[in-house]
Amino acid sequence: MYFATSNGKESEPSTSSSTRQWSQPCPHFEFSKILTATKNFDESLVIGSGGFGKVYKGNVIIGASIVLAAIKRLDSMSDQGATEFWAEVEMLSMLRHCNLVSLIGYCNYENEMILVYEYMPNGTLYDHLHKLNSPLSWLQRLSICIGAGRGLHYLHTGTGIDSGIIHRDVKSSNILLHECWVAKISDFGLSKISPTNKPSTYVNTLIKGTFGYLDPYYFTTGRLTRKSDVYAFGVVLLEVLCRKHAVDRNLDEEQWGLVTWAQDSIKEGNLKRIIDSDIRSEISPKCLKEFVRIAERCLHNSPKQRPTMAEVVVNLEYALALQEKFNNSLQPASIFGRMVNLIPFPSNGESSVQGDLNNSKGNTRFPDMKGVPAHFQSPSPSLKEFRLDDLKKATRNFGLELLLGQGDFGLVFLGWVDQNTLAPSVQSAGIPVAVKRLTPKGFEGQAEWLAEVNFLGYLAYPNIIRLLGYCRDEPEHLLVYEYMPKRSLDYFLFIGKSCYDLYKSIIQ
Template sequence: MGNCWRKPIAHVSSSNISGSSKTHSKKKQDLNSAERETALKSLDQSPKASNLKSFTVSDLKDATKNFRQENLIGEGGFGRVFKGWIDGNTFAPTRPGSGIVVAIKKLKPESFQGHKEWLAEVNYLGQLHHVNLVKLIGYCSDSTHRLLVYEFMQKGSLENHLFRKGVQPLPWATRINIATGVARGLAFLHSLDKNVIYRDLKASNVLLDSDFNAKLSDFGLARDGPTGDNTHVSTRVIGTQGYAAPEYVATGHLTPRSDVYSFGVVLLELLSGRRALDDEKAGTSEETLVEWARPFLTDSKRVLRIMDTRLGGQYTRREAQAAASLALQCLNNDPKFRPSMKDVLAALEGLHSSNSIPSPLPRTPKSGNGNHATRHSSSHTQKTTAYSN
């Protein structure tokens, strides 16, 4: 949704983890007409949020100059994202350079999974408003067309700023500020009376405004959290390899602490400048970022070895150790021993303060899996469990 995105880039959800994903894709395509018709009738129900603008296809064609190629700013499995222009008051389409800039996500007509994600996105972002969530302005549900209209995020995705070649490295203070913004967004979701599990936190789903403030985007995979006496939500495993919590991958049991694990991976990416999983090595026996970093995270004397060399001397040893300790706790194999996002946010806000360096959160007991078992188990489950929907 920003002008820094490379192509292809996932503003949309990427739900892939193993070679068996092709089988699941084929199954989705083979849905018989009766199943598809029933599903689409359900999806065609009016979105719950009444405060969103309902656009026509004609409006959005005018806003993007008929989805002109030069206005394409992102692309993924869901479809494409285009830059457009609308009037800030009436939301009517305007000519380029006038009114306000928006990002318009266009669903592929043949994408069955995308219809469900589209409706989830409208219903969650249409009702939830927070400074660290991307603002959804409106939607279009016109015959076979499904589109979403968002505020435009000038600096694009965190993924681009961490990993794209030729981009100025993010300073240490900016990285901590981004981590704090992400934590604040997740803490908000988890603190709702009917808590929401984000489920697909990754660097490409963290978008940055002109001041590098972070906002969570893409709520297509979000789920309502457990209620009452329930300890978890049972669901088919879907998400992105390298970010998903091991217990979720193994059992399909989803809790807010699943988001905490994913946050730990993103924090580790911010500290190290390394990807959660190298795209070129996906599906091989290569280590994930978590597997590579864990031995250093557990040894305060060696923790500086994980730090991005491009940061130079922008941080103190105590700052690096505090941030690494927080990441390690988020990445605990046992979700019971991970901190809540509220506690994570408090630790990061202390770290972000220029007056003092916070003490790490209290050490928690190690889960039943030792470090050696963790390396083996994590590698096995993440690379052999198929993500499906």
């Protein structure tokens, strides 16, 4: 695969997955736009640095919108280079998950290699643990670990049927925090593609990673597996619990490694010694026991004995439940209220559909979902805005012979569109899609339609139906999905009235 540069030349990434096709295009920024956004790489805008280079805060223009972004510039003296740069671009162009940092675009101009990410206002987990000494509660730390674990689980198993991704550099400085403290995995320059249908499959690579988080098995054999990420995540769990660096010179002599120091204390039954004093009084004994058990399993010398990230996430959620139960026993409160407070809803919008509903009812129990704008302004750029006339052509004017089913929202019709442009097509030349049309008598309405566009537009997962686009041509509201030929589960369980009869009863 080749990538066009702004000076008309082409550059080929040397990644292990260069033959794979991107799932969606990644925008290329002109270098002049990067200079404008960073004020010629003004040092006052530096918000961080790493092995790749410095990261700047700046505003970039995307379409008609101005977006605050994190702009990472490759340092000419860095050990990393074109390989890591193109790996990052390709990986993040294939991936989309709420616990992975999003790549907005890239710039490749002469010797400049620049990556543009969504801006994460709360920085890295590492900074809050070791530099800022932020008063992170135990519940916050648990939620951050769960979020990061979900991101890694998606990498390992959720990116495709036959292949997943090994991150290879899991550490607290690569866990970024959204303004509402949602954890997002970042930095995919060292990532490798790995088959998911063979759990024991490994990838032979040069040893790369960060000392302190590096899997001993991988270090001694060169065999990289998904369990190498699990080991590194186990180090992060200890880091969160102890608030100690992965390599800490303040620990006992000859025990600068956090893992060895913590494991020795665990074997001695001296857990109190290793827990961060700021949270020692908050942790439930049962929750602590479960959390330490998970960390120990992640750090097992044998990769085969380590859990999968799916198991890790489930066990962390169980630990969180134990902690919540403990908290509830100390201070009786609505269980529902506590669950709502722990949900990491976005908070970077002006107003919200849910918030408007709450305010109108005087209900303060529900979170203010500010991430869902009350007016329709900036859906995901991956969604196509269809014209009503085009959808009429695609569905033969919503013909009854193409009716697939109905629900509270409205009716669902089969249609055909061009595979590349999504323009209306005929059956023999296009791909099938499912077109859902809001009916005036439907139980759902515009708020639900808007929520569907905003949420599904930013989600991509093999087990979540894919939203291709939308149409709003008042009073019509429609959604266009990938077509699922086997229909829904309830079709096979509860075959009742024909779709034709349902259609007649709705429109009468």
